Amino acid sequence: MNDLRDLYQEVILDHNKRPRNFRIIPQPTHRADGVNPLCGDRISVFLDIEDGVIKDIAFQGAGCAISSASASLMTEALRGKPVNEVEHLFEAFHNVVTTDCECPKGLGKLSVLAGVRDYPSRVKCATLAWHAVRAALEKRKEPVATE
């Protein structure tokens, strides 16, 4: 059970049970949908961006513990950040969930998802919300898919 605990850490189980910023922003400046065709999961992300800064970010949808917790943690990590830092954070996060790299300090709580690296089939779950945010920032109309 120990190795499973590396994946399903308390923080992840907590964010799965009580996702933060799990709501709709009625008139977002940016929004996009993400789908994971493998499991049929769908997520919508909403952003309110002012002067190049993410003033508010929220999400809705149904997914596995990894995708829900990742989306929840992502909203906490991105709120208040300048838009031009999103890409850099995503790259660092993507590295953490796909390679054996040391977790960079700047990732904060997001690093609890590092256990995903040992479960290649679950990387898509961990990155779904991030793909949706990138699509929202690019103002893409079609839902973004993880494959």
Next chain:
Amino acid sequence: MSALHALSTAPATRAGLDLARIRADFPILRQRIHGKPLVYLDNAASVQKPKAVIDAISECYSGYYANIHRGVHLLSERSTAAYEGAREKVRAFLNAASVQEIIFTRSTTESINLVASSFGGSTVKAGDEIVITGMEHHSNIVPWQLLCERTGATLKVVPFTDAGELILDEYERLLASGRVKLVAVVHLSNALGTINPVKLMIELAHSRGIPVLVDGAQSVPHLAVDVRALDCEFYAFSSHKIYGPSGVGVLYGKQALLEAMPPYQGGGDMIRLVTFEKTEYADLPNKFEAGTPNIAGVIGLGAALDWLSAIDLDAVAAHEHELLDYATAQLQEIPGLSIMGTARDKAALAAFTLQGVHPHDIGTILDREGVAIRAGHHCAQPVMQHYGVPATARASFAVYNTRDEVDALVKALWKVKELFE
């Protein structure tokens, strides 16, 4: 106690199968996954292969492989004999009248696409209707949608109850429109386990002169199928779900229909004479087998049917039914677990959800316990939509599964609950 150890003390099932011997035929089952004995319960996705099948493929490549139907040399003659011998085995297995009614394809999916394209393309017109059911696999939905888009026909869907049983009154109502050109129905639902009353459905369609295609991908390894007793026009199945290799499918079709249908693909092996002015097509079944087929794969399918036929298929069905009943009772003990698909006539699989835990998480946790199941929409998204869930977890059984393996599944599910609570 490992499943194999348990078997050494209780080798025979109530149905009289020697499970230890059957399991010994499957080299892949002898391994450990993440340090635990492999419990393979993803058989509805694809079933494992007995040594007889692996050996038949290996013997073909190492002993007598060559292209078929055209060589004058000995290897080609031997390959052709083995390939056509497999066709006769499929004919006997389905009790078809003639080997000319057995077409080899890549998969059930390709078999259905062949009928949609060739039969559908030549007979379906704007305003016509195709009837399918709400519990079809995507492979028995999308080919008909494509046909409808091409021709202007309409797709009609027979609904099912929450128990997972087709509503036959609705089926009869749809048949009565006078515009239905074909019924396409799944024999055994991969998402629910429901065995549909296809014999009755075929009779009802025939009373109005409507032909019927049966998707038998899930049914052939679990139920004895007799296409002449069913009287269906087409029956499609895949080798890889009946202990044969992947990459081979079968289409049974009534000879008169197949003869009237235009070719599906053009190329080598499907012609009698080609000039730039005109091409004469080959006779059945070659007309529908353009290109060099999966020769060793077809021979492997023949070996799989020999292997399965050597075990009594009724005893196989009885054993799997007993496993399903046992699993159903055990699963229902787990609080928060709901089984999707509780039809009276059901076989081979249990699909379920667990409150508060996504099926994907169940699948990952079970894998770490050595238990392989499927988590997802099972290529039947309309079924998921019916129950309002994005996905389910599915444990599906084959002849080599044991009660101990059901126990391992249930024990692992309790671990899932422990982790998530």
